[in-house]
Amino acid sequence: MNNRKLLYSLSGYLFVLPYLTLFGIFLVLPLFYGLGLSFFRWELASLVPPKFVGLHNYSEALTSPYFLKALWATFRFVVMAVPLTVGSALVVAVWINTVPLKRQYYYRAAYFLPVMISISVAGLLWRWFYNSEFGLFNAYLSLIGLKVPWITDVRLAMKSIVLMTIWWTMGGAMVILLAGLQQIPDHYYEAASIDGANARQRFFYITLPLLRPVLLFVIVMNIIGSFQVFGQTWMITRGGPELSTRVLVQYIYETAFTHYRMGYASAMSWLLFLVIMIFSIIQFRILREKQ
Amino acid sequence: MMKVRWKCGYLCVIFAALFIVVSGCGAGDSQKVKLRYWNGFTGPDGRTMRRLVNQFNRENPDIFVLMQRMDWSTYYNKLFVAGIGKRAPEVFIIQVYMLERFMRANFIRSIDDLLAKQTEITAEDFPPYLWSRVEKNGKHYGIPLDIHMWGMYYNKKLFREAGIVDEHGEPVPPKNRKEFLDAVRKLTRDLNGDGKPDEWGFVFTWFESNIYTFMLQWGGKFFTPDYSRCIMNCKENVEALQFCVDLIRKYKVAPPPENFDAWLGFRQGKIGLVFDGIYMLQDLRRQEDLDFGGAPLPKLGKYPAAWGSSHIMCLKAGLKGKRLQSAWRFIRFLSEHSLDWAEGGQIPARKKFRETERFRKMTVQWEFAKQIPYIKLLPRTPFISEFLTEFDLAVEKALRGSATPKEALDIATEKVNKVIARYRAMYKEALGGTGE
Missing domain, CATH: 3.40.190.10 (Periplasmic binding protein-like II)
Structure with missing residues (x-):
């Protein structure tokens, strides 16, 4: 019996093993390699051997206007993208939940479709949509005499990126929220209706509280993902105009692979990691307290 | 059970096929x-x-x-x-x-x-x-x-419509600053009378090579000969960049750079002339309704020059x-x-x-x-990408009007000089000598 149990648990580990190996080699190992690197000056393109410089890379980052500007751009993106994405996902999920089951499949698929498009394709498409001279959006807007500099105006560019992000990622959040909604037993709503609760009250006193764990999961994942934003800005604006949409990941990427400063780029990656971790911890705290 | 066996069968067939393909390739190419x-x-x-x-x-x-x-x-x-x-x-x-x-x-x-x-x-x-x-x-x-350099593409149809032609009715591409300004003014036209041009004489496609070319024509320098210092904010470069800004703001013959695909505007026949690389030729040829010609760049500054690579x-x-x-x-x-x-x-x-x-x-x-006798390559330095990053940003700021050419180039120069200092210190420490 004991043997059997051992075998059983062993087989579990065996199943995880392939993934764990890859995870270890391609994620955990580079992670700590990067941490080590961040204390070195290592310029790939030079013949100069790596040299230990302590915290120099970190202090350079924290005093660099480019780093701070990229961090600020990232924050702006997160602050706009997360509430809007999750909010619209919630609205759509609640709405889809009310239509008959058969039609639900179509709607769900329709909203989920953009999620399956790769970012390079989606980015290219939206770059065309946003084109101020020949783009789709301005073609329609020109009918009412408008011409919007979607991605060429310093103030507007990031908002346009956010808009595209909502379209692109909202479906993913929506599907999870919808699944959460469908787990809420119907009789709660029936009971509330009998008690005379209107739709608004039913939403705020039944749906929202019962959806909280799912909602918080979606928010946390969204924030983590948003801090790592790169594909959209890279494809649509390349960080422009005037670096207004150059987010942290892009700056790290450029530092590492255009300027070949591996140590400095690693240090910035770890700073980004710290920021994400702090936010995640805060959220998990909230999650735990409410439960 | 039957199903499982079938699946195994499929797998065997696939593996066998793969084996044949792989071994086949190996044998022939050994x-x-x-x-x-x-x-x-x-x-x-x-x-x-x-x-x-x-x-x-x-x-x-x-x-x-x-x-x-x-x-x-x-x-x-x-x-x-x-x-x-x-x-x-x-x-x-x-x-x-x-x-x-x-x-x-x-x-x-x-x-x-x-x-x-x-x-x-x-x-x-x-x-x-x-x-x-x-x-x-x-x-x-x-x-x-190869050598690929910048030159001028011009829209023959628009040139004819604007009357920039010789006695045979053939379009005449501009050769100097006066002819250039004259041409682009004539080519900038408001067709529907709303006060805004619908056809532009000129447009900045790729900022980097465009402005670099202008600066070279003004006689600008980017580094001291020993590359110890960046001098891209020199008087000539500031003047050249100012001229570019003027094309947009003063002469109003080029659209403000709000447009990503300015190049497309030329392809669509809305722009009289552009400067761009020879490598764009095939792209233009695919546009069947576009009647275009190529010519050396006009001499806008003191010297003939063109970006090349x-x-x-x-x-x-x-x-x-x-x-x-x-x-x-x-x-x-x-x-x-x-x-x-x-x-x-x-x-x-x-x-x-x-x-x-x-x-x-x-x-x-x-x-x-x-243009081969006078094309200019980008500076020869190991920190070329850092230089170009700053150069591009400065040019973008100036053309968009968020900084004057002088301010933008001053900032960029300072940043590049920091990069040079870092490089020099690193090489000096590692290899000894002057850090060259």
Whole structure:
């Protein structure tokens, strides 16, 4: 019996093993390699051997206007993208939940479709949509005499990126929220209706509280993902105009692979990691307290 | 149970098929030398290059060249990482301005021993300013395949409509500042009377090469001769950039740079003339309703000048024996077929091919190639990407009007000087000496 149990648990580990190996080699190992690197000056393109410089890379980052500007751009993106994405996902999920089951499949698929498009394709498409001279959006807007500099105006560019992000990622959040909604037993709503609760009250006193764990999961994942934003800005604006949409990941990427400063780029990656971790911890705290 | 067995059956068939395919490939190619060849020709030029590679493979049954193309911006990352991991391709292309970095990193094999054993390719065949760029410490590190430079494309139909024609009714491209300003003013037209132009005389397509060209024409410098200091905020550069800004704000002959695909505007026949690279030629040719011509850039400043670059064919460091000979044969093949390559919108680097009747018939290339005596390559420094990043940002700020040309260039200069200081300190510490 004991043997059997051992075998059983062993087989579990065996199943995880392939993934764990890859995870270890391609994620955990580079992670700590990067941490080590961040204390070195290592310029790939030079013949100069790596040299230990302590915290120099970190202090350079924290005093660099480019780093701070990229961090600020990232924050702006997160602050706009997360509430809007999750909010619209919630609205759509609640709405889809009310239509008959058969039609639900179509709607769900329709909203989920953009999620399956790769970012390079989606980015290219939206770059065309946003084109101020020949783009789709301005073609329609020109009918009412408008011409919007979607991605060429310093103030507007990031908002346009956010808009595209909502379209692109909202479906993913929506599907999870919808699944959460469908787990809420119907009789709660029936009971509330009998008690005379209107739709608004039913939403705020039944749906929202019962959806909280799912909602918080979606928010946390969204924030983590948003801090790592790169594909959209890279494809649509390349960080422009005037670096207004150059987010942290892009700056790290450029530092590492255009300027070949591996140590400095690693240090910035770890700073980004710290920021994400702090936010995640805060959220998990909230999650735990409410439960 | 039946189902499971069936699935196994499928799997067996698939594996068997794979085995046959894999072993089949192996058997046939065992005596062939396989060469990997990387480049960044992802545009229409890639099709031309593919044809050349196929031709080489047909004509040389003992060699198989496998070409891989990547977007230039990601290309160098891959090449660098491959080079560090000792897995670089045998043959690869490097744009001349990136060469310094790769030469410094010892990724490229010098070719002087190979050059000595043949007579076709000679130093005299290349413009001196280009040949000197593949040289470092007396050794040569590659063969220039082409020279691609900026020139002027103009819309013949719009020129005729604006009356910029000679006595035969043929459009006349401008040759100096006066003619240029005159032409672009005439070409900027408000067609529907809303007070805003619908057709523009000029547009800035790719800021970097555009403004660089303007600055060169004004006689601007970017570094002190020993590269110890960046001087891109010199008087000439500020004036040149101011002229560019004036084209937008004062003369109002170019649209404000709110537009990403200014190039498309020219393709669609809404812009009178643009400056762009010879490599855009195929793109224009595909636009069937566009009647365009090519000409050397007008002399807008004090000197004739045009941004130019070159694709350098390089060999992997440490290559020897049969692989080396095969790779070298491939490079020579490409060089000998410079004219086929030129068809797709390039200028052969070798004078020998530029003087042929066949090249004369490539009208646009022929016009652009007139600028060869005075084209200017980007500065030769290992920190070229840092320089370009700052340069681009400064130019963008100025053209968009969020800083004056002087302010923008001052900031950029200061930033680049910091980079230089860092480089110098690093090299000085590691290698001793002056840090050069």
